[in-house]
Amino acid sequence: MNRLTQLAVPVGIVGVIIMLVVPLPAVVLDLLIATNITVALLVLLTTMFVHKPVDFSSFPALVLVLTLFRLALNVSATRLVLLDGYAGKVIDTFGHFVVGGSLIVGLIVFAILLVIQFVVITNGAGRVAEVGARFTLDAMPGKQMAIDADLNSGLIDEDEARRRRAEVHAEADFYGSMDGSSKFVKGDAIAAIIITVVNLIGGFGVGVMQKGMSFSEAVSTYSLLSVGDGLVSQVPALLLSVATGLIVTRATGANDMGSDILRQMGARKLPLRVAGGAALALCLIPDLPKLPFMIAGGLMILASTRAQGDDAEAVAAGAAEAGAAPAAPSEAPEDLAQEAQVDPLGLDLSPDIIDLVDPSAGGDLLQRVKALRRKIAGEIGIVIPPMRTRDDIALPMSTYVVKLFGVEVARGQAPRGHVLAIGDNLATMPGTPTREPVFGLDGKWVPAELRTQAELGGATVVDRTSVITTHISDVVTRHAAQLLGREDVKLLTDVVKRSHPVVVDELVPGQLSLGELQRVLQTLLDESVPIRDLVRIFEAVSLRAQTSKDLDGLVESARAALAPAIVAQSATNGTLHVITFDPRLEQHLLETMRPGELGSVLGLDPDLGQSVLTQLGHLQHSAEEDAFHPVLVCAPQVRAAVRRLLRPSLPTLPVLSYSELAGCSQIRALGTVVPPTMAVPS
Missing domain, CATH: 1.10.8.540 (FHIPEP family, domain 3)
Incomplete structure (x- = not known):
């Protein structure tokens, strides 16, 4: 089947070329004309059912193929008209029955169709295609940057970014191709005028000069057939012009052109059935040959039985509805065990701030959390688990809670319709005083409409989503080891x-x-x-x-x-600010080390230990007031034990060993810890 679809269009194009030079029997010409009209109607209906131009990416190539096919029919019909005075029942019916056997009426109808196609539809479609191609190409850099931004922020993965880039390129290719294919439609209208005029002159010449007919006989025999040929060709040309206008007012497939055309045109049952039914309905016109249209319509209806598009969409819609319906809770042990699992990371929101996760209300918290996962992976090297978000009616108003393995580890406020202003000059601003949850800075929740006023007053203004995202980032960073x-x-x-x-x-x-x-x-x-x-x-x-x-x-x-990276993250402007132990204190620490199940610990006297912690706290606080990031440096053998000693009371003070300072060019001493209780030998 795939082989047939690949060969169908190429073989058809070869057949069109043969039609230009080989005479066709009148009955074959009737069948081909009926097929031409039916296919043009199918193309028009297909353009009406696609959701976006990319869904019918083979349309520009199809326009060229059908235009060439129609011109080949004109050549074949002209040959039969001039040689035999008969070009099949379809053209004869259009020349005598449709226009009432009047050459003047036929020419007027033909001229009207040309005006509709050439002046109205084709001209407008060509202009829309030209503007669409220009604007699509101009918008490509911006669309590419938007895709890259979404990829870098973690909102989409690499596969989705690749798909979107391909869609952007396909859209640009489509509108560029449509800008050219609209010229084919316009050229086809011009060719129809020239061909009809040539047929009229040629018919007069053959009838009067070559066969000795009278003027009225030549008009009845040749001129009406020429007009009928023009009308037969203009009906599908008009349908194709309308299809062109539809497709450009509302990009390239993965397979070859023939496969794309047949696959896309046969993907939906409804257009095939309507086109086939319309072809069969044409059999009701008196004197119109029934067999060609019955064959063409029957083939369309037969093809619709093999199309899967509508059934697949119905199944998908049914599945979506079934998925939307709440399923009855399962009592299977496996399902119960799954429900009993504790989420590593969770976020509970009070009902009044659930708009933060509602996209229809402008909430983008979930997208920010997705981007946060990528950011944390790039900063500390771990992929945090997805965060489960729930609403909790037991929470106070405007409250959110961050949970780790089902246990609350952080809590904050995010009142709806407010933004957090952080600064020192907020006394005159209306709002609720608070503290920024991560850095402990003084702030105030002010109404969102006063955001500009707060910024003009020198305050830093942060939206609710950013506050929660920053808080989550801090929680995840502090508890990364547990995650x-x-x-x-x-x-x-x-x-x-x-x-x-x-x-x-x-x-x-x-x-x-x-x-x-x-x-x-x-x-x-x-x-x-x-x-x-x-x-x-x-x-x-x-x-x-x-x-x-x-x-x-x-x-x-x-x-x-990792020493260079460890030092770099604690340095300030390339300088490392260090706190050290007195050598005798450090020696005492080494002597008091005791092995433990989780590593070495220090067996210090409580008074000495408290004195060490107090001095380190004062030194760290003084350094941070000067905007430094102090670190405690000690011997490698005692570093881990010292870190365990400091963690409960001084968790933010890094502890480095002397060996990790190798290669650090700028070191500044901030102070030395020498507890007064230690005896100083003489």
Whole structure:
């Protein structure tokens, strides 16, 4: 079947070329004229049923093929008229019955059809095609940039971006082709005038001068047939002109032209049935040959029985309706177990702010969350799970809650019709005072219509969706280690294995299990170290695992490999601001280290430990007031234990080892921790 569809149009074009030079019997000409009218009607109906021009991308090529076919019919009809004085029953009927046997009436009807086609339809369609082609080509860069922006923001994936780019190119190709094909239609109208005039003159010449007929006999025999030929050719030409106007006022297929034409024209049952029925209805005209139109109409109706488009659309619509209907809750153990699963990440909204996730109300929170997943993957190297969003009537008004494995970890406000203004000069602004949930800055929820006034007052204005998205990003970043599951680690190792198979094969499972590797990556994330550079992490951990599988040692080896990136994210304008321990205090820390199940810990005296934390808190606060990002630097052997000591009270203070500072050219000391309770030897 595919072979036949590929050969049908090429064979048809070859047949058209043969018609230009080989005489056709009158009965064959009748059949071809009936087919020409029926196909033109089918094309017109098809253009009315497509949803967008790209759905009928083969239309420009089809216009050329049908125009060539119609001109070949004109040549064949002219040959029969001038040689035999008879060109089949169809042309004879159009010349005598349709125009009442009057040459003047026939010429007037022919002229009217030409005016409708040439002056009204073809001229307008040509202009629309020209403007459409220009504007489509001018809009291409903007459409491409929009697709790239959606791809970069994570709203679409690479496959969807590729499909949209192909659609943009197909649309540009279509309108460019239509700009040229409209010239074929206009040229066809001009050719019809010339052919009819030539036939009239030729008919007079043959009848009067060659066969010795009288003037009236020549008019009755030849001129009326010439007008009938012109009318027969103008009816499908007019239909095609209308189809051209329809398609350009409301792009290229993947297969060859013949397959695209037959597949697209036969994709829907309704146009085929209407075209076939119309062809059969023409048999009711008196004296019009019944057999050609019965054959053409029967073939259309037969083809409609093989079309699948309408049935497929009905099935799809039924499936959509079935999907929209609420399904009865299943009592199967598997389904109950699935419902009992806890979502890793969830967002609960009070009912009054559900518009944030309603696209019809302008809500784009879900799209922002999708883009956030791509952003976090690029920043810290993990793919966070999809966020399940629900409404919760138990929440206070304007409240949202972020949950981690079903447990609330963050809460905020996002009152409807308001924006968050952040600044110091908000006392005169109406609204509800609040604190920005991530950075703790003073702010106020002000009515959205006062946004410009707040900006003019020097405030930073943030919409509700941005507030929630930023809050979610902060929660995910702080809890990234908990969100990194065993399946996620398997996915990451599979990705690395595609480009560096030796690294992964050597590490997993030969040296470390997925669980042990998961603990290493979770510890790095817990210390705010991105794990994007998995190749270097795996290589460093693999070397360390040859001698020891101690968690702290594996983490330190990975941090050493990532040292430049770790230092860079804590530096301010290329300078690293450090806090250090007094050497005697550091030696004391080393002496108090004790092994633990989750790594080494410090067995400090409570008073000494509190003194260390107090001094570090003061030094960090002073540095942050000067817009610095301080880090605590200590010996590699004690770094992990110190980090565990600081995490509950100073979670945002990074702890680096001396070995990680190698290559850092700008280092500025901010202070040294020397607890007063330590005895200073003489």
